[in-house]
Amino acid sequence: MTTKKPLFELGQIVATPGVLEAIPNQIALLVLLSRHVRGNWGCVCADDAAANDAAVTEGDRILSAFPINPNKVCADHGDNCVWIITEADRSVTTFLLPDEY
Structure with a gap:
């Protein structure tokens, strides 16, 4: 579902200390955030990608x-x-590492 325009509101953007240590480059975080808000879900499984696609419109x-x-x-x-x-x-x-969930 990747598009060129944002698909949803992000609200406040926060990151855990673990993420800030693992990815200290804020530009890299912004690139990932841009992909996320435009429907590029990265390396999630097909079921999660489909759930994300539905979540965009279903809230x-x-x-x-x-x-x-x-x-x-x-x-x-x-x-x-x-x-x-x-x-x-x-x-x-929120940016977080899986073990911080």
């Missing part, structure tokens, strides 16, 4: 998963993964 929570190091494998969890979660009410979008 549910949206979760994207991206590799911290793009040269390494990223499932939708694990050591090389950062999550971006936009809450259902669109009040906040």
Whole structure:
């Protein structure tokens, strides 16, 4: 569902200390956020991608998963993964590591 325009509101944007340590480059975080808000869900499974597509219009929570190091494998969890979660009410979008959930 990737588009050129934002698909939903992000609300307040926050990041956990773990993410800020793992990805200290704020530009890299902004690039991931731009992908998230435009419907590029990263390396989530097909079912989660479909749920995200529906959540855009139905107002549910949206979760994207991206590799911290793009040269390494990223499932939708694990050591090389950062999550971006936009809450259902669109009040906040959080960068976090899977083990911080």
